[in-house]
Structures are given as structure tokens and as C-alpha cells.
Amino acid sequence: MAVYTEVTDEALRAFLADYPLGELIAFRGIAEGVENSNYALKTTAGDFILTLYERRVDPAELPYFLGLMEHLAGQGLACPQPVQARDGQALRRLAGRPAAICTFLPGVWPRRVRPEHCGPLGEALARLHAAGADFPATRRNALGPPGWAPLLDRCRAAGDAVQPGLVAQLDAALAGILAAWPKPGALPVGQIHADLFPDNVFFLDGPDRRPAVSGLIDFYFACTDLLAYDIAVCLNAWCFEADGSYNVTKAHALLTAYQRLRPLGAAERGALPVLCRGAALRFLLTRLHDWTATPAGALVTRKDPLEYLRKLRFFSTAEGPAALGF
Amino acid sequence: MAVYTEVTDEALRAFLADYPLGELIAFRGIAEGVENSNYALKTTAGDFILTLYERRVDPAELPYFLGLMEHLAGQGLACPQPVQARDGQALRRLAGRPAAICTFLPGVWPRRVRPEHCGPLGEALARLHAAGADFPATRRNALGPPGWAPLLDRCRAAGDAVQPGLVAQLDAALAGILAAWPKPGALPVGQIHADLFPDNVFFLDGPDRRPAVSGLIDFYFACTDLLAYDIAVCLNAWCFEADGSYNVTKAHALLTAYQRLRPLGAAERGALPVLCRGAALRFLLTRLHDWTATPAGALVTRKDPLEYLRKLRFFSTAEGPAALGF
Incomplete structure (x- = not known):
């Protein structure tokens, strides 16, 4: 459903080397979300979500989205928090696409709303x-x-x-x-x-x-x-x-x-x-x-x-x- | 790709109550594998994979597959190990399908073989x-x-x-x-x-x-x-x-x-x-x-x-x- 772009391990390793997230443990595509490619990323620093932004997302709007999440998380709202690379940037590129790592949120979405x-x-x-x-x-x-x-x-x-x-x-x-x-x-x-x-x-x-x-x-x-x-x-x-x-x-x-x-x-x-x-x-x-x-x-x-x-x-x-x- | 069967949170909770795996933390569909529905399951006991076996798998053959994985893991091979519920059974039912929880394996599959x-x-x-x-x-x-x-x-x-x-x-x-x-x-x-x-x-x-x-x-x-x-x-x-x-x-x-x-x-x-x-x-x-x-x-x-x-x-x-x- 939601893996449109494959990432080679060499590209992933080179990408992760720019982050203070320790060693790679696992990397699996997630079958949720319909617009972008989402991967569950586990490193020695914990669990994260890596998103590659696909064609339906305008790259010019990504700073708004990531900035808003950063702001909301800073206000204590439980939402994905973009992780900054060592250079202070959260919005980077991977496999030819804009990409960002965000914190992992615990929880389960309700398949049947009560x-x-x-x-x-x-x-x-x-x-x-x-x-x-x-x-x-x-x-x-x-x-x-x-x-x-x-x-x-x-x-x-x-x-x-x-x-x-x-x-x-x-x-x-x-x-x-x-x-x-x-x-x-x-x-x-x-x-x-x-x-x-x-x-x-x-x-x-x-x-x-x-x-x-x-x-x-x-x-x-x-x-x-x-x-x-x-x-x-x-x-x-x-x-x-x-x-x-x-x-x-x-x-x-x-x-x-x-x-x-x-x-x-x-x-x-x-x-x-x-x-x-x-x-x-x-x-x-x-x-x-x-x-x-x-x-x-x-x-x-x-x-x-x-x-x-x-x-x-x-x-x-x-x-x-x-x-x-x- | 690989979530054909949705699981309500009530059904999931009832299912997990039969396992000694602590509290549910997260449950996300995985976009890998093509035959069955696979979910990444995180509980206070760790990371697991929950598989619902879909129509292309003959339920009569599941004891062979799960038994083999159990055996191989027992021999020290790094493969998914079926987790037994409190009644000693690893093969159970969820959302109308045969289902099993296996241990999570670290690692990344190579998108480009070297x-x-x-x-x-x-x-x-x-x-x-x-x-x-x-x-x-x-x-x-x-x-x-x-x-x-x-x-x-x-x-x-x-x-x-x-x-x-x-x-x-x-x-x-x-x-x-x-x-x-x-x-x-x-x-x-x-x-x-x-x-x-x-x-x-x-x-x-x-x-x-x-x-x-x-x-x-x-x-x-x-x-x-x-x-x-x-x-x-x-x-x-x-x-x-x-x-x-x-x-x-x-x-x-x-x-x-x-x-x-x-x-x-x-x-x-x-x-x-x-x-x-x-x-x-x-x-x-x-x-x-x-x-x-x-x-x-x-x-x-x-x-x-x-x-x-x-x-x-x-x-x-x-x-x-x-x-x-x-």
C-alpha cells in the first residue's frame, strides 16, 4: 500500500550516517498511509518512522508540514517529531526523494470506532x-x-x-x-x-x-x-x-x-x-x-x-x- | 501489499489476553510478504510479528510450517520462533483466520545483492x-x-x-x-x-x-x-x-x-x-x-x-x- 520507493541498504546506511541514531537494527515497509512510502526504522537509539515523500506531495510544502509537527511536539502534543540530522536539518533526500525521519508513536488506530x-x-x-x-x-x-x-x-x-x-x-x-x-x-x-x-x-x-x-x-x-x-x-x-x-x-x-x-x-x-x-x-x-x-x-x-x-x-x-x- | 484482513482492537486485545506478552504498545500493518497479512506487534514484552494466514495457505499445513520454525529456532537458527499462548498452542485464530505470533528478527533484506x-x-x-x-x-x-x-x-x-x-x-x-x-x-x-x-x-x-x-x-x-x-x-x-x-x-x-x-x-x-x-x-x-x-x-x-x-x-x-x- 505504502511503499512506492525502494531504498538500497547502501543508500540507507549512507543516509543514516548523517544522523545521531546509532546502528541500524531493522527497516520494514509499513502498509499504512496512501500518499507516501513509510518504513518502520529501528536503530540502537529506538524506533522511528522514515518517510519518503512521493509525487503527490509538493516538496515546497514539506517545510510547513515538518515545521508544524516540530512546533506541535514542542508544545507537548503527541505527534511525530521530525528528527534533525547532525547538520540540524530534518528534511533531507534519500533514493531521489525528499525524506524525513520522525519519532515513533505508540498506540493502535481503532478499526471500529466506539x-x-x-x-x-x-x-x-x-x-x-x-x-x-x-x-x-x-x-x-x-x-x-x-x-x-x-x-x-x-x-x-x-x-x-x-x-x-x-x-x-x-x-x-x-x-x-x-x-x-x-x-x-x-x-x-x-x-x-x-x-x-x-x-x-x-x-x-x-x-x-x-x-x-x-x-x-x-x-x-x-x-x-x-x-x-x-x-x-x-x-x-x-x-x-x-x-x-x-x-x-x-x-x-x-x-x-x-x-x-x-x-x-x-x-x-x-x-x-x-x-x-x-x-x-x-x-x-x-x-x-x-x-x-x-x-x-x-x-x-x-x-x-x-x-x-x-x-x-x-x-x-x-x-x-x-x-x-x- | 500484505494486509488483507483487518483486526479490530477489541479482537486484538482478546487475542493477546491469551498470551504472556504484557501490554499492547503498537500494531502496524507491514507492506512485505504477499501471501498473508503481517502486522508488526509491539508489547511491553518486546517486538513480534503477527501473521493472519490467508486463503492461499492450507490451514492443514500450518502445523508443519510452525513446527519447522520452532525446531529450527531450537537448533539455534535465526528464524521466526512461534510464540505459544498460555495454553501451549502457537497456532490460534483471529478475525476468522488462522493466526500466529512469532518473534521479531532484526536485520534488513538487501534491495541490491552484492x-x-x-x-x-x-x-x-x-x-x-x-x-x-x-x-x-x-x-x-x-x-x-x-x-x-x-x-x-x-x-x-x-x-x-x-x-x-x-x-x-x-x-x-x-x-x-x-x-x-x-x-x-x-x-x-x-x-x-x-x-x-x-x-x-x-x-x-x-x-x-x-x-x-x-x-x-x-x-x-x-x-x-x-x-x-x-x-x-x-x-x-x-x-x-x-x-x-x-x-x-x-x-x-x-x-x-x-x-x-x-x-x-x-x-x-x-x-x-x-x-x-x-x-x-x-x-x-x-x-x-x-x-x-x-x-x-x-x-x-x-x-x-x-x-x-x-x-x-x-x-x-x-x-x-x-x-x-x-
Whole structure:
């Protein structure tokens, strides 16, 4: 899944010689993450993750991502911390690609989300937003509202093959979402993760045997955008059951825990339904694009875009804050 | 690549509760191996590999594979050692599949084979053969000579599309190999790995900074067959350059180191060319089968079967022991 670039042992040894990480013990490809090549690296100094950044990542944006992780880790957030080579640089090159070593985070991502995960998730998200507050760099959300119309255009030819009438529905949904989207300055902005799905959140049992967040990973969609949009992504990603129903208990746990650290203002609460519709549309469009770009017989799991059409419909019809879990 | 079955955290915790391995720290899919689902498992007791056996493995054969690994590890060979649960069983079930936890082996497999790898490889192969000598169970080589004609039959329709005339060439090669194959009893038989490719052999730097074998993995093609056939597999897998040329320096290093521990008899030396042709045909046929069974547009790396046609030709024309590296 996630080893696109192979690294010869000579190249690896030469690369590691620039780091104060002792002797190499093991180096294994990890089958997680879809954008980059990830390796579990073990040295006499401990466990690390080595990432080679593949074509879908713009090298010019890597300093933002690595700088943000460095900053968040410095604020005490459990996230991968880029390891500096002896020359002080964390972003280097290996096997012809930009590459970085980050610290290893303990924990297991939840294959099946339970309500007990959602409170710790909400708290971790609020901590992430607080920890990012004084990070000075910014990154535009490349998959934010201005990016949706071009994405939809690229799916126009193939979209109706997925479901007849789909493209017209998405045109209408997009127009409605853009018209209702918060105006600049209307809502608090900050550094957001923008892709905080269950496979990006590690948990370990706390002392009370309840799940506790042990780390957040994969900051390669992070950007500077509406803080409440990050909540909308999480409501989409964590609060629906396999049968498509919205689990208001999970959403309530997430929102309550988040607001314990950062209460949402009236404008944010009011905007949350349209932010949720926008987040549903964003994942629908990227999945639809990947779906139509992947051959039908490919032995690769294509994520069903229509899952997000159902979520979009839910958020389009949900009435009032209570329906979302407030 | 190699996570076909997802494991929920509840199922994982319940599974681990039966082992004396302490608390769960991490659980990540590994992008290596192609037949089974492999996870890197870290607990307070250390690092382990959890394998879920997928459909291509016959559950009835798992006790042979796990028993062999247990036996070899007991003889001091560095290979994965199955970990027994509290009830003394190493083979259990998880997520609807047979499953086992094995010890983690340090080391890195060589992405680019150098001559310095081949001596340690030959020595490790001879040690494996010696360590298996008193293992009492046997397993027929399902991909040995009697399996090749049926495999070729399954590729008959699609084979010539890969290269015109290929099927006729393979028919002729198969007939020649079967006619020249050693008769039962003619050569020493024992437990062989039968798939000792570079990604199944881990190396670490020895005290002299030269590569030393740190472990052999993936015994799921192991069987009871001609010991010299295992050498033939290694000559195929380790001793050709990317341009198709046979590197006699690598072969010589492999054969010399092997024979330091177990000298080959005259009959084995004499049979080695046909064993090499058989091994080339075996990998050619399984690759051809996978090639013709995989859609052309699939985003999965299909291994080129014609690489082994070139190797088959080399071994068909190589004259005398010196050409093979003796």
C-alpha cells in the first residue's frame, strides 16, 4: 500500500550516517498511509518512522508540514517529531526523494470506532488547535472550497457512471455549500489537521482501561483554515455507523470534550452544518476522482465515494444543533 | 501489499489476553510478504510479528510450517520462533483466520545483492539444512516437478499473449527437465526453504562491517525435497544481475560457503544444472500464472515472468560446473 520507493541498504546506511541514531537494527515497509512510502526504522537509539515523500506531495510544502509537527511536539502534543540530522536539518533526500525521519508513536488506530474513542478524540483535536495557535507559518487548504469546483470538473465525464444523476446533484450541492460558506473573518482560523480519520489517531488504554489518545499522525493535509472545519471532518469520519446512520452519542462525546477546552462561539455552532456538508463533499470528490481514475479490476481497495453522498444528504437535512450532537 | 484482513482492537486485545506478552504498545500493518497479512506487534514484552494466514495457505499445513520454525529456532537458527499462548498452542485464530505470533528478527533484506551477501547466504542455507535434519515431519513440495505441468496448463490460453511461442517453449523445457530430473533416492533429501529470495534473508553488519545473516523468514513454501534444489533456487534468485547476466562471483561465493559446511556429492554437483532449470521454470510458471490472472491496468506490481525465461535459457546452455560457479 505504502511503499512506492525502494531504498538500497547502501543508500540507507549512507543516509543514516548523517544522523545521531546509532546502528541500524531493522527497516520494514509499513502498509499504512496512501500518499507516501513509510518504513518502520529501528536503530540502537529506538524506533522511528522514515518517510519518503512521493509525487503527490509538493516538496515546497514539506517545510510547513515538518515545521508544524516540530512546533506541535514542542508544545507537548503527541505527534511525530521530525528528527534533525547532525547538520540540524530534518528534511533531507534519500533514493531521489525528499525524506524525513520522525519519532515513533505508540498506540493502535481503532478499526471500529466506539463512543469511548470520541471524547478523547475531541479533546485531542482541541489540544491540537491550541498548540498550533502560535505557529507562524500558514498553508492554504488546497482541498478547501475553491478547490472543489475544479475537482468536480475532473469527475464530470465519469461521475454519472458511478451513479446516474450524480454530477448534477453535486453541482447543486456545491452551489448551496459555497453560497452558505462562512465569509472570511467570520470564524476563528488556525492550523488544522484536515484529515483526522481513525487511521490517523492512535489510542492506548488509559489507567482506567478506557481508550486514551496516544498520538496523532499524518499531517500532510494540514493547513491554515477554519478551526471548526476540522470538527466537521471528524464528525464525518468518526460519527457514522456502517449502515450510514449518524451516531449522535459519538458526536455528542466529541463536541462536548472539544468544547471543554475550546467552547465554540455562536457563529461556529451555526456554521457547523454547512462545514459538515463541505467536508462530506470534499471527501466525496477526492474519492470520486480516485474511483474514476482507478481501473475497475484493480486489486486496490477503492473507497466508496457514495458513502459520502449519504453523509452529505444527512448534513443537508439535519435540523438544528441537537441533530448534530450539541 | 500484505494486509488483507483487518483486526479490530477489541479482537486484538482478546487475542493477546491469551498470551504472556504484557501490554499492547503498537500494531502496524507491514507492506512485505504477499501471501498473508503481517502486522508488526509491539508489547511491553518486546517486538513480534503477527501473521493472519490467508486463503492461499492450507490451514492443514500450518502445523508443519510452525513446527519447522520452532525446531529450527531450537537448533539455534535465526528464524521466526512461534510464540505459544498460555495454553501451549502457537497456532490460534483471529478475525476468522488462522493466526500466529512469532518473534521479531532484526536485520534488513538487501534491495541490491552484492557478492558479499552471497557467502553468508550460502552458509546460512547449509545451516538451515543441517538444523532441519532431525525434524520428523514431512511436506510434499506442492510446487515441485509434478506441479509444473498443471501450472503450465492453467497458463496455456494466456501464455502466448505474454510472448508469442512461449507455451511451446515451456512445453519443450518442461519435458527436458522432467526427463533429466534426479530419480528418487539419487540425491540427499531434507527440509528446504524453497523460496529463499533476498526479501526473505535479513542482514546486519558484522563486527568487520561485512554483511552477516541475521535471520531467515517466510517458511510458508518450506517442504521436504532435494537439498540441492534449495541451492538452485538461490542461484536463480541471488546470482543474476539486472541486465540478465549470471554473476559467477556471487555464485562461487554462495557455493563455496555452503560446501564449507556441507560438501556436495558428485551426483548433486552433476544434477545442479537441471535443478537450476527446474527452479527457473517453477518461478517462471507461478509468475506467468499471476501475470495472466492480474488485470493489465491493476495498480499492483506484477513480477515479470520473462525474467525467468532468460534464467532458464542460461541454465540450459551453461556448460560444466565452472559455468555455474564451482
